[in-house]
Amino acid sequence: xxxxxxxxxxxxxxxxxxxxxxxxxxxxxxxxxxxxxxxxxxxxxxxxxxxxxxxxxxxxxxxxxxxxxxxxxxxxxxxxxxxxxxxxxxxxxxxxxxxxxxxxxxxxxxxxxxxxxxxxxxxxxxxxxxxxxxxxxxxxxxxxxxxxxxxxxxxxxxxxxxxxxxxxxxxxxxxxxxxxxxxxxxxxxxxxxxxxxxxxxxxxxxxxxxxxxxxxxxxxxxxxxxxxxxxxxxxxxxxxxxxxxxxxxxxxxxxxxxxxxxxxxxxxxxxxxxxxxxxxxxxxxxxxxxxxxxxxxxxxxxxxxxxxxxxxxxxxxxxxxxxxxxxxxxxxxxxxxxxxxxxxxxxxxxxxxxxxxxxxxxxxxxxxxxxxxxxxxxxxxxxxxxxxxxxxxxxxxxxxxxxxxxxxxxxxxxxxxxxxxxxxxxxxxxxxxxxxxxxxxxxxxxxxxxxxxxxxxxxxxxxxxxxxxxxxxxxxxxxxxxxxxxxxxxxxxxxxxxxxxxxxxxxxxxxxxxxxxxxxxxxxxxxxxxxxxxxxxxxxxxxxxxxxxxxxxxxxxxxxxxxxxxxxxxxxxxxxxxxxxxxxxxxxxxxxxxxxxxxxxxxxxxxxxxxxxx
Amino acid sequence: xxxxxxxxxxxxxxxxxxxxxxxxxxxxxxxxxxxxxxxxxxxxxxxxxxxxxxxxxxxxxxxxxxxxxxxxxxxxxxxxxxxxxxxxxxxxxxxxxxxxxxxxxxxxxxxxxxxxxxxxxxxxxxxxxxxxxxxxxxxxxxxxxxxxxxxxxxxxxxxxxxxxxxxxxxxxxx
Numbered sequence: 001x002x003x004x005x006x007x008x009x010x011x012x013x014x015x016x017x018x019x020x021x022x023x024x025x026x027x028x029x030x031x032x033x034x035x036x037x038x039x040x041x042x043x044x045x046x047x048x049x050x051x052x053x054x055x056x057x058x059x060x061x062x063x064x065x066x067x068x069x070x071x072x073x074x075x076x077x078x079x080x081x082x083x084x085x086x087x088x089x090x091x092x093x094x095x096x097x098x099x100x101x102x103x104x105x106x107x108x109x110x111x112x113x114x115x116x117x118x119x120x121x122x123x124x125x126x127x128x129x130x131x132x133x134x135x136x137x138x139x140x141x142x143x144x145x146x147x148x149x150x151x152x153x154x155x156x157x158x159x160x161x162x163x164x165x166x167x168x169x170x171x172x173x174x175x176x177x178x179x180x181x182x183x184x185x186x187x188x189x190x191x192x193x194x195x196x197x198x199x200x201x202x203x204x205x206x207x208x209x210x211x212x213x214x215x216x217x218x219x220x221x222x223x224x225x226x227x228x229x230x231x232x233x234x235x236x237x238x239x240x241x242x243x244x245x246x247x248x249x250x251x252x253x254x255x256x257x258x259x260x261x262x263x264x265x266x267x268x269x270x271x272x273x274x275x276x277x278x279x280x281x282x283x284x285x286x287x288x289x290x291x292x293x294x295x296x297x298x299x300x301x302x303x304x305x306x307x308x309x310x311x312x313x314x315x316x317x318x319x320x321x322x323x324x325x326x327x328x329x330x331x332x333x334x335x336x337x338x339x340x341x342x343x344x345x346x347x348x349x350x351x352x353x354x355x356x357x358x359x360x361x362x363x364x365x366x367x368x369x370x371x372x373x374x375x376x377x378x379x380x381x382x383x384x385x386x387x388x389x390x391x392x393x394x395x396x397x398x399x400x401x402x403x404x405x406x407x408x409x410x411x412x413x414x415x416x417x418x419x420x421x422x423x424x425x426x427x428x429x430x431x432x433x434x435x436x437x438x439x440x441x442x443x444x445x446x447x448x449x450x451x452x453x454x455x456x457x458x459x460x461x462x463x464x465x466x467x468x469x470x471x472x473x474x475x476x477x478x479x480x481x482x483x484x485x486x487x488x489x490x491x492x493x494x495x496x497x498x499x500x501x502x503x504x505x506x507x508x509x510x511x512x513x514x515x516x517x518x519x520x521x522x523x524x525x526x527x528x529x530x531x532x533x534x535x536x537x538x539x540x541x542x543x544x545x546x547x548x549x550x551x552x553x554x555x556x557x558x559x560x561x562x563x564x565x566x567x568x569x570x571x572x573x574x575x576x577x578x579x580x581x582x583x584x585x586x587x588x589x590x591x592x593x594x595x596x597x598x599x600x601x602x603x604x605x606x607x608x609x610x611x612x613x614x
Numbered sequence: 615x616x617x618x619x620x621x622x623x624x625x626x627x628x629x630x631x632x633x634x635x636x637x638x639x640x641x642x643x644x645x646x647x648x649x650x651x652x653x654x655x656x657x658x659x660x661x662x663x664x665x666x667x668x669x670x671x672x673x674x675x676x677x678x679x680x681x682x683x684x685x686x687x688x689x690x691x692x693x694x695x696x697x698x699x700x701x702x703x704x705x706x707x708x709x710x711x712x713x714x715x716x717x718x719x720x721x722x723x724x725x726x727x728x729x730x731x732x733x734x735x736x737x738x739x740x741x742x743x744x745x746x747x748x749x750x751x752x753x754x755x756x757x758x759x760x761x762x763x764x765x766x767x768x769x770x771x772x773x774x775x776x777x778x779x780x781x782x783x784x785x786x787x788x
Contacts, residue, residue: 003700007713008777010643013745015726019648021638024656025630031660230704252703277691277703313691315703
């Protein structure tokens with residue numbers, strides 16, 4: 001047994017210290033009875049890490065960034081115009097332009113224009129009233145082949161090259177071609193809109209939990225999710241040549257040799273190992289430079305997007321003993337090559353440190369920050385390529401969010417805090433390109449006004465509400481959602497440990513029109529058909545709501561599948577518009593039970609697509 | 615099974631009392647501090663009971679509870695960005711089950727306390743400083759006027775002696 005030594009140490013510690021296991025019986029039953037526990041006190045943990053000599057590396061990276069056009073320096077343009085244009089307009093490397101008297105003139109090359117941008121003119125064309133994101137190319141339609149710096153720039157701005165290459169989505173004006181990535185704009189007096197989104201197809205993501213799952217992957221499988229599973233699965237995934245993306249977030253026991261094996265995947269574009277638990281070769285000879293090496297990523301030619309931790313969690317090693325430079329040098333070099341970087345949860349020790357990391361990673365497109373301060377938010381808001389921001393237990397308040405709202409165009413924002421205030425929601429509503437909003441925590445003070453504000457956010461396509469503490473008084477505010485276009489996706493869930501809110505979740509879900517609904521927390525949530533009547537009504541409202549996702553979070557599985565079959569049969573049949581049922585797998589469950597349930601669903605509802613996703 | 619009727623509550627309370635010591639010790643072995651182990655033990659039972667628990671005998675229940683506890687621990691590790699002290703997290707619950715099957719935790723601790731009395735003062739002091747007072751090896755070395763490497767050897771030998779002593783007693787040789 002690998003861990004036996006540790007087990008003995010624990011027993012010896014108990015014998016030596018006279019510590020005895022506590023009796024939690026009363027606490028368990030108090031919790032089950034719904035008694036309110038004292039709120040958890042949150043303190044910003046002190047981190048004491050060695051300061052790093054990053055300045056020299058940062059300087060090199062900035063130089064590379066400038067050379068590739070990923071970074072911009074303020075200054076005058078060639079025509080002696082004003083200083084660089086506002087943040088709503090971003091020019092690609094090599095583009096020629098002028099910015100005078102509030103009008104932007106593109107002379108050649110590429111440009112990304114976002115909500116609130118000034119008028120853009122180009123050879124007789126005029127682009128105005130941009131509400132969303134529009135990619136433009138001076139003159140005619142863009143060529144299929146692009147210089148590498150332009151591809152890197154597109155990638156850093158989260159523009160899918162497949163979409164750029166699809167010429168049927170481009171609109172030709174008098175003097176420029178435009179691709180509306182989201183929202184709408186006026187081109188030469190005509191409204192142009194983003195193409196209708198393809199139906200969301202999470203089925204393309206194949207969940208694997210065993211080698212058997214890998215063996216059974218369909219031919220040509222591209223996207224694989226093994227979140228929370230053993231990292232050793234990578235050795236077998238490396239045999240599936242068609243794979244383009246692997247999500248292995250929170251994987252257990254990852255090692256450099258697992259990443260080495262992935263070099264065989266010549267088409268691998270996206271790898272996400274954020275939150276993975278690393279396994280050193282031996283805890284008494286731990287060497288971060290070898291035990292945590294991600295150098296193999298540099299040998300993956302197709303890689304365009306990487307999710308990783310700056311300071312990985314290492315099994316058997318104190319967190320303070322893991323240096324910051326364990327993954328940063330490789331991420332720095334990947335960023336310099338234009339690979340989009342997303343960082344997992346990080347609590348920067350200082351403003352200076354955060355500033356250095358942001359400089360070194362110019363293509364940083366996503367980050368999760370815990371305990372973010374106003375100063376840190378200001379720095380983040382100056383990082384123009386940032387598109388996805390997750391904040392946990394932040395102290396930055398509405399001021400911090402205001403920096404972000406004014407300076408960068410976020411696509412996704414996650415706020416996880418004990419209290420989320422109306423002031424903060426107000427700033428969120430000003431993020432004009434925000435497509436996905438995730439709220440986890442209590443809406444403090446005026447939840448009804450918070451939801452009124454959220455309902456007015458036309459730009460929002462996906463809304464996730466987790467563990468919201470609401471009562472029926474807040475429901476009238478949801479009427480504001482009734483008039484708006486349906487969301488693409490709505491998730492209303494509670495963690496299994498937060499009791500007593502199931503009914504409110506369902507009432508909420510009923511109020512907000514959506515094309516896809518994700519509800520649930522654990523299976524007993526749906527103990528009878530009457531529990532689901534509100535969801536049933538929501539799905540009956542129109543053609544829009546055709547998808548139901550049943551989420552299984554945390555530990556919410558039972559030993560017995562019997563209840564599922566009897567209580568869900570008529571339920572699913574009751575949805576006339578239902579085309580798809582998605583069963584979300586929890587992190588902890590009994591797969592056999594799930595397989596039986598899924599098989600039963602498929603047999604009972606032959607016309608409905610039934611898929612299992614992470 | 616849910617905590618609906620008095621009988622069901624009684625049954626669940628019995629399950630908590632039967633298994634909570636094992637779950638707390640298992641969480642301590644994973645690297646929890648005592649207070650965190652207590653919180654996660656509570657969370658484990660709450661989550662499992664809310665999830666529609668069905669009793670299937672002591673061994674299967676223990677195994678299920680350990681899996682649930684491990685999952686809660688991993689969530690906590692990710693949330694708090696703190697490293698677990700075990701190296702093989704994949705199978706640690708199974709390993710712990712095997713470890714416990716050789717000797718119940720209460721009995722093992724009782725035997726260890728008896729075996730501690732057979733150690734010399736210096737070894738006992740070193741163990742107390744390490745595991746009761748949570749001192750580093752360097753601090754222990756300073757207090758015992760020893761070199762760092764000497765403390766390491768002393769602790770290694772003391773642990774081995776205790777382990778052998780317990781195993782001898784379990785086999786009835788002492």
